[in-house]
Amino acid sequence: MSPTRLVFTCSLLLAGAPAFAADFLGPESCKACHAAAYDAWKSSRHAHARESLSPAQQKDARCLSCHSPNEADQRVAAVSCETCHGGGHAYSAPYVMKDPELARLVGLQDPSEKGCRNCHDTSSPSLRPFHFVEKLKALDHWSAERDKRAAAKKAQGATP
Ligand code: HEC
Ligand code: HEC
Ligand code: HEC
Numbered sequence: 359m360s361p362t363r364l365v366f367t368c369s370l371l372l373a374g375a376p377a378f379a380a381d382f383l384g385p386e387s388c389k390a391c392h393a394a395a396y397d398a399w400k401s402s403r404h405a406h407a408r409e410s411l412s413p414a415q416q417k418d419a420r421c422l423s424c425h426s427p428n429e430a431d432q433r434v435a436a437v438s439c440e441t442c443h444g445g446g447h448a449y450s451a452p453y454v455m456k457d458p459e460l461a462r463l464v465g466l467q468d469p470s471e472k473g474c475r476n477c478h479d480t481s482s483p484s485l486r487p488f489h490f491v492e493k494l495k496a497l498d499h500w501s502a503e504r505d506k507r508a509a510a511k512k513a514q515g516a517t518p
């Protein structure tokens with residue numbers, strides 16, 4: 359990390375680290391740069407988790423805690439990008455996103471099995487127990503992203 363960046367990063371942290379978790383931009387904000395991930399998510403049940411609830415249930419905090427957990431404090435509905443990846447206010451700037459270390463420093467989270475189990479626990483109405491590896495496959499919105507990036511790298515390498 360360069361000294362200027364280090365200073366910048368430190369001042370960011372001093373400016374109020376705990377606030378980062380409370381800074382959601384909404385899924386549309388990720389779409390321009392992560393179109394493939396967005397499309398996969400949009401057609402997933404996570405994106406429609408709020409709509410599964412009846413109008414009365416959509417006002418019930420007990421249901422929203424898993425079906426739309428960031429609605430009250432962040433105004434972002436359903437189970438969205440930032441529910442799993444952390445609030446994007448500080449990390450989604452292009453120069454931050456290109457720096458994996460800095461992005462994590464300012465709020466990008468690596469979703470874990472433990473995180474899934476916050477919602478996919480014994481109280482959810484699933485007939486079968488939550489099998490992480492299997493469910494992760496069903497969640498895939500990164501393979502297309504990675505393929506695209508690999509192809510871009512290859513094309514760059516190919517140009518003389
Ligand atoms: C201005 C474009 C831009 C926006 C907006 C953006 N990203 Fe990114 N994101 C990138 C780039 C570029 C990378 C780095 C890809 C690479 O490795 O080359 C990246 C990487 C990532 C990664 C992988 C990080 C890693 O190191 O494993 C995640 C996860 C991610 N973005 C999530 C999000 C989410 C969620 C949002 C919306 C809140 C978002 N991004 C908004 C451009 C963007
Ligand atoms: C904030 C709560 C929450 C988190 C965190 C969460 N989920 Fe979900 N997930 C839900 C809800 C709610 C549904 C059902 C949505 C509906 O149909 O109304 C669901 C549905 C799913 C489904 C489709 C139904 C199924 O069981 O096949 C998959 C797959 C899934 N989640 C995988 C995951 C994985 C993998 C993780 C962790 C990386 C995860 N989820 C994290 C709340 C969550
Ligand atoms: C602990 C987290 C959690 C809570 C709390 C929760 N749900 Fe869910 N709900 C889930 C998960 C996870 C699924 C997906 C299960 C699966 O299909 O594997 C789900 C699925 C559903 C579905 C099925 C959606 C479909 O299309 O098949 C309905 C309906 C539903 N929940 C209603 C409710 C209602 C109503 C409440 C409040 C009384 C509630 N849930 C509270 C986690 C939760």
Ligand code: HEC
Nearest residue numbers: 385388392395396399404437438439442469499500503504
């Ligand atoms: C239910 C949790 C969950 C939701 C919702 C979610 N993601 Fe992810 N995302 C993950 C997990 C888990 C991984 C890592 C998979 C792995 O490392 O194998 C991931 C990986 C990624 C990556 C990394 C791709 C790479 O090249 O490494 C990007 C980019 C990304 N997600 C963007 C998004 C965007 C944009 C949205 C919303 C449109 C979103 N995610 C919604 C859990 C989620």
